Amino acid sequence: MEFQRIGQIMGRGVNLRCPRCGVAPLFSGRFSMYSHCLSCDLQFEREQGYFVGAIYVNYAVTAVLMIAGYFSLGLVVGMSLTQQLILWCTFAVFFPLFFFRYARSLWLSFDYIFNPENAHGERSSRR
Numbered sequence: 001m002e003f004q005r006i007g008q009i010m011g012r013g014v015n016l017r018c019p020r021c022g023v024a025p026l027f028s029g030r031f032s033m034y035s036h037c038l039s040c041d042l043q044f045e046r047e048q049g050y051f052v053g054a055i056y057v058n059y060a061v062t063a064v065l066m067i068a069g070y071f072s073l074g075l076v077v078g079m080s081l082t083q084q085l086i087l088w089c090t091f092a093v094f095f096p097l098f099f100f101r102y103a104r105s106l107w108l109s110f111d112y113i114f115n116p117e118n119a120h121g122e123r124s125s126r127r
């Protein structure tokens, strides 16, 4: 079933695991990523600039949360504009750092749904 496959791949993305096998982690450190899967050898960054899309994901999630949070706090709590600016400017600095790994992982998973094996297959022999 296609929806089950998509859910499985996105679940692996949320857990920061390889979208193909779901076994190996994507990251070796807080901001450093393996070049390929340690379990199934899936190449993660298939070309230079591949993860620019992850920046869009990170930006979009940050902006949506900020806009929703701004209006929610304005309506429910009644925070002043100054308080909101301080809160959301701080949020805009730190949330993307926290979400960095998830944005890359979700981008990789999303791409893997549409380009499963042929685009990522074996590691490139190009240097």
Ligand SMILES: [Zn+2]
Binding pocket: 018, 019, 020, 021, 022, 023, 024, 037, 038, 039, 040, 041, 042
């Ligand atoms: Zn793998």
